[in-house]
Amino acid sequence: MFNALGDARRRDILDALGSGEATVGDLVDRLGCSQPQVSKHLGVLRAVDVVRCRADGRRRLYRVHPPGLAPLTTWLARLTADVNAHYDRLDDYIAELERSDHRPTEGDH
Amino acid sequence: MFNALGDARRRDILDALGSGEATVGDLVDRLGCSQPQVSKHLGVLRAVDVVRCRADGRRRLYRVHPPGLAPLTTWLARLTADVNAHYDRLDDYIAELERSDHRPTEGDH
DNA sequence: CATTTATATTCCGATATGAGCATATACGCA
DNA sequence: TGCGTATATGCTCATATCGGAATATAAATG
Numbered sequence: 001m002f003n004a005l006g007d008a009r010r011r012d013i014l015d016a017l018g019s020g021e022a023t024v025g026d027l028v029d030r031l032g033c034s035q036p037q038v039s040k041h042l043g044v045l046r047a048v049d050v051v052r053c054r055a056d057g058r059r060r061l062y063r064v065h066p067p068g069l070a071p072l073t074t075w076l077a078r079l080t081a082d083v084n085a086h087y088d089r090l091d092d093y094i095a096e097l098e099r100s101d102h103r104p105t106e107g108d109h
Numbered sequence: 110m111f112n113a114l115g116d117a118r119r120r121d122i123l124d125a126l127g128s129g130e131a132t133v134g135d136l137v138d139r140l141g142c143s144q145p146q147v148s149k150h151l152g153v154l155r156a157v158d159v160v161r162c163r164a165d166g167r168r169r170l171y172r173v174h175p176p177g178l179a180p181l182t183t184w185l186a187r188l189t190a191d192v193n194a195h196y197d198r199l200d201d202y203i204a205e206l207e208r209s210d211h212r213p214t215e216g217d218h
Numbered sequence: 219c220a221t222t223t224a225t226a227t228t229c230c231g232a233t234a235t236g237a238g239c240a241t242a243t244a245c246g247c248a
Numbered sequence: 249t250g251c252g253t254a255t256a257t258g259c260t261c262a263t264a265t266c267g268g269a270a271t272a273t274a275a276a277t278g
Contacts, residue, residue: 035226233267
């Protein structure tokens with residue numbers, strides 16, 4: 001699931017599907033990506049139930065399936081809740097930052 | 110960023126850090142993972158600013174940095190908002206499901 | 219039934235990524 | 249200054265993954 005969203009192309013597909021159902025061909029046009037690629041990415045997204053599709057003749061209408069995002073949203077919610085619970089003394093936390101975070105992401109040493 | 114959370118080991122690290130600051134050694138013990146691996150994963154998480162660290166003598170105290178998760182949360186929020194905006198006629202959507210979604214993720218054809 | 223259109227699948231090569239090991243750096247301490 | 253501990257980095261290998269081309273399947277159409 002997380003892995004499925006780890007790919008930019010697949011997020012592009014989801015973004016495109018955000019504006020409603022679309023066929024594989026539509027996505028190919030919008031993303032400028034090859035048809036097999038789109039089908040494969042849709043396969044991955046479908047495997048984790050984040051998109052679903054219905055048949056319309058020889059076409060497949062894909063759409064986002066929001067409940068499929070639940071694992072992600074619940075994990076995120078739990079993580080941030082945990083963090084907030086443990087850093088509820090915000091002032092201490094901030095003070096801590098002031099003291100030693102003057103080079104946030106640098107590989108010091 | 111999404112890629113950083115695409116790895117289970119890194120989510121384990123974040124989960125562990127959810128209960129407060131921890132040193133690299135702590136994480137090695139808790140995750141049963143090698144020290145270099147933990148350091149590398151922490152490097153990835155730090156690169157996308159989802160964790161930060163402060164020095165304490167020769168140890169490094171790591172913690173989750175919630176603002177770093179913003180790209181993810183905003184993307185998620187926007188996607189679901191878009192989807193909801195376009196599928197606001199929920200009844201139609203459901204009816205649609207009833208009609209053709211009897212085999213959700215199967216590779217039909 | 220043959221053909222065309224829409225989508226899925228397979229195969230292959232290039233590239234990225236994670237694990238393991240060795241090693242480097244940095245700090246504290248005697 | 250020399251040693252031990254804590255953490256980071258570099259290297260190599262195995263594997264996963266993406267992209268591309270060809271092909272298979274399925275449905276509509278004549």
